[in-house]
Amino acid sequence: MNVSIPSSVSRIESVPTTPEGRIYTPMPTKSSENATDTTDTTTPPKRRRDALNESRVWQVYARRKYEEPLHEIGNVMADDVELARVYARTIFDEFSWVEMVIVPRETIVTVIAS
Amino acid sequence: MTTGTHIDNAALFGVLSSLADNKQAIGRRYAYWCNGAPALEAAVAAAAMTQDELGHARTLYPLLEDFAQAEADPRQVEPTTRTLRYSVAALDSDFKGWSDFVATNFLLDTALTTFFEAAQDSTYEPLRQRARKILQEERIHFLHAEGWVRRLAKAGGAVRAALTASLKRIWDETLCWFGPNDDPAMIQLQQEGVIDATPDELRSRFLRKIMPVLNELEIDVPTAFNAASKRWEPAQPLPWSAWDAQGRRLGTF
Numbered sequence: 458m459n460v461s462i463p464s465s466v467s468r469i470e471s472v473p474t475t476p477e478g479r480i481y482t483p484m485p486t487k488s489s490e491n492a493t494d495t496t497d498t499t500t501p502p503k504r505r506r507d508a509l510n511e512s513r514v515w516q517v518y519a520r521r522k523y524e525e526p527l528h529e530i531g532n533v534m535a536d537d538v539e540l541a542r543v544y545a546r547t548i549f550d551e552f553s554w555v556e557m558v559i560v561p562r563e564t565i566v567t568v569i570a571s
Numbered sequence: 572m573t574t575g576t577h578i579d580n581a582a583l584f585g586v587l588s589s590l591a592d593n594k595q596a597i598g599r600r601y602a603y604w605c606n607g608a609p610a611l612e613a614a615v616a617a618a619a620m621t622q623d624e625l626g627h628a629r630t631l632y633p634l635l636e637d638f639a640q641a642e643a644d645p646r647q648v649e650p651t652t653r654t655l656r657y658s659v660a661a662l663d664s665d666f667k668g669w670s671d672f673v674a675t676n677f678l679l680d681t682a683l684t685t686f687f688e689a690a691q692d693s694t695y696e697p698l699r700q701r702a703r704k705i706l707q708e709e710r711i712h713f714l715h716a717e718g719w720v721r722r723l724a725k726a727g728g729a730v731r732a733a734l735t736a737s738l739k740r741i742w743d744e745t746l747c748w749f750g751p752n753d754d755p756a757m758i759q760l761q762q763e764g765v766i767d768a769t770p771d772e773l774r775s776r777f778l779r780k781i782m783p784v785l786n787e788l789e790i791d792v793p794t795a796f797n798a799a800s801k802r803w804e805p806a807q808p809l810p811w812s813a814w815d816a817q818g819r820r821l822g823t824f
Binding site: 533534535536537539540542543544546547548550 | 610612618620717719
């Protein structure tokens with residue numbers, strides 16, 4: 458896929474760089490002053506993340522064969538279950554799973570703490 | 572109708588061209604946001620959906636070669652050489668924000684999905700085969716759209732305002748894409764069994780998908796539920812004076 462990405466839209470939340478180090482091109486739009494506009498390309502990342510408040514973690518379990526048990530393959534962050542399903546499907550697509558389930562992390566009960 | 576080995580059907584050729592061009596344009600606009608989404612997970616989903624949309628276009632363009640209408644200008648069957656643009660005018664320019672991505676995902680892509688649903692038992696076998704595969708992938712696209720519409724709407728303030736502005740931006744053109752109810756191309760396709768619905772029926776099916784979400788979120792759009800026919804309908808006239816029937820787009824967007 459030949460995709461041209463302009464620097465002004467490079468703003469994935471989890472990139473571990475300082476605000477000064479991020480590729481970021483402010484534009485003089487009225488929404489640049491608004492702290493809650495998640496669609497605004499100019500709002501600093503932390504404020505956008507705060508506005509979306511995406512804080513629920515979902516554990517992702519899957520198996521490749523019916524004779525195998527489900528095993529944990531990772532996790533995704535999403536506020537609602539529908540988006541969590543989409544994210545799990547698109548992120549963990551390296552195999553043709555026969556089953557995949559997601560579990561909200563807060564529902565897991567620790568029996569023996571590590 | 573066939574001429575030699577080619578199908579002579581201008582209506583089907585035109586609609587297939589529009590489907591392919593819209594899928595190609597959606598894929599290109601989505602691609603711009605593959606590393607620009609508000610969260611890493613959403614960026615990965617955007618990349619996957621980009622590949623899906625471009626894949627849908629890639630399966631549709633080769634069908635055009637089978638038509639007599641392509642013989643006059645073979646350049647028009649390849650996305651790289653094609654000079655005609657039958658995608659909606661809203662896709663002529665870049666998305667201005669993530670809310671435009673979400674609105675396109677929720678409205679336009681869902682409208683195209685409504686068409687493919689109507690072609691699941693198509694008499695035109697190549698479309699029937701592709702429709703079923705496309706619909707499998709579109710299920711997850713709609714979940715993504717629905718999830719993000721909810722998130723942006725519930726965020727309130729300027730976020731919600733940006734979403735409603737993006738929805739409004741493509742609202743009319745999305746509803747128009749099915750054509751007026753006497754649209755010659757769509758009516759011909761319905762009569763030939765290529766699809767199983769008229770333009771008004773397709774519009775109603777599309778509204779039936781999206782209206783529960785918009786109603787729940789109290790997002791106002793100009794629609795009304797007709798209790799007699801039990802169908803959702805546009806509450807105000809669509810801008811047919813600007814409708815380009817050939818390109819299936821609003822000429823004065």
